[in-house]
Amino acid sequence: MEFVEYADSEMMMIDLADRVASELRAAITADSRASLAVPGGTTPGPVFDTLSAIRLDWDKVHVMLTDERWVPESSERSNTGLLRRRLFTGEAAAAHYLPLYAEAERPEERLDALQGALAPHLPLSVVLLGMGADMHTASIFPGADQLDAALNGDATLVAMRAPGAPEPRITLSAKVLNEAMRRHIVIIGAEKRAALEKAQSLDPQEAPVSAILKGATVHWAEG
Numbered sequence: 001m002e003f004v005e006y007a008d009s010e011m012m013m014i015d016l017a018d019r020v021a022s023e024l025r026a027a028i029t030a031d032s033r034a035s036l037a038v039p040g041g042t043t044p045g046p047v048f049d050t051l052s053a054i055r056l057d058w059d060k061v062h063v064m065l066t067d068e069r070w071v072p073e074s075s076e077r078s079n080t081g082l083l084r085r086r087l088f089t090g091e092a093a094a095a096h097y098l099p100l101y102a103e104a105e106r107p108e109e110r111l112d113a114l115q116g117a118l119a120p121h122l123p124l125s126v127v128l129l130g131m132g133a134d135m136h137t138a139s140i141f142p143g144a145d146q147l148d149a150a151l152n153g154d155a156t157l158v159a160m161r162a163p164g165a166p167e168p169r170i171t172l173s174a175k176v177l178n179e180a181m182r183r184h185i186v187i188i189g190a191e192k193r194a195a196l197e198k199a200q201s202l203d204p205q206e207a208p209v210s211a212i213l214k215g216a217t218v219h220w221a222e223g
């Protein structure tokens with residue numbers, strides 16, 4: 001794992017957006033197309049703001065989330081809603097979106113169809129992940145009902161429920177995250193840095209983020 005420390009989060013988000021854009025360009029040069037997975041939650045908004053204004057062949061890029069809350073796009077909890085507001089504007093509006101949500105009461109009802117749509121875009125060219133202070137990443141939570149499947153299974157997507165999550169989730173599996181060509185994790189603040197350090201000596205069952213650290217670049221700023 002590589003750890004990159006920044007003077008402040010503003011600089012971090014700009015640098016990270018530039019790196020992701022260069023990696024997408026390299027993938028497009030090599031393969032005429034690229035795939036990008038990005039997190040939801042409270043951290044990545046500013047990186048989306050910068051990324052959305054960067055010029056690249058966005059029409060050759062397929063974007064998906066690392067995980068989604070099982071709520072419609074109109075919900076303020078929807079990670080898709082965040083992407084619509086902060087990423088798919090400006091230049092990045094030309095990107096193709098692969099949603100992890102479709103209307104149904106339970107994610108299991110749509111799992112096969114959603115997984116089928118992702119298959120042609122794997123392995124991912126670039127994945128950007130967040131991390132919670134409880135050491136979850138994507139929606140791979142400690143204590144989740146399908147934690148073992150998400151950590152050790154062969155599926156692309158896993159539907160799960162977790163004690164700390166108010167709604168069902170759907171998440172890319174550790175397998176898909178680990179197969180990505182480039183993997184970045186973005187975290188802010190002393191609490192998350194301490195959690196990341198602790199995670200390195202814990203089993204993925206307790207600290208799911210530890211399952212995807214090998215070969216990843218962690219980007220951190222205090223605030």
Ligand SMILES: O=C1O[C@H](COP(=O)(O)O)[C@@H](O)[C@H](O)[C@H]1O
Pocket residue numbers: 038039040041042043044066067068069079129130131132133137138139
């Ligand atoms: O619920 C989620 O949490 C993580 C971390 O979010 P943050 O608000 O602490 O940045 C996020 O990476 C994930 O995509 C999201 O669904």
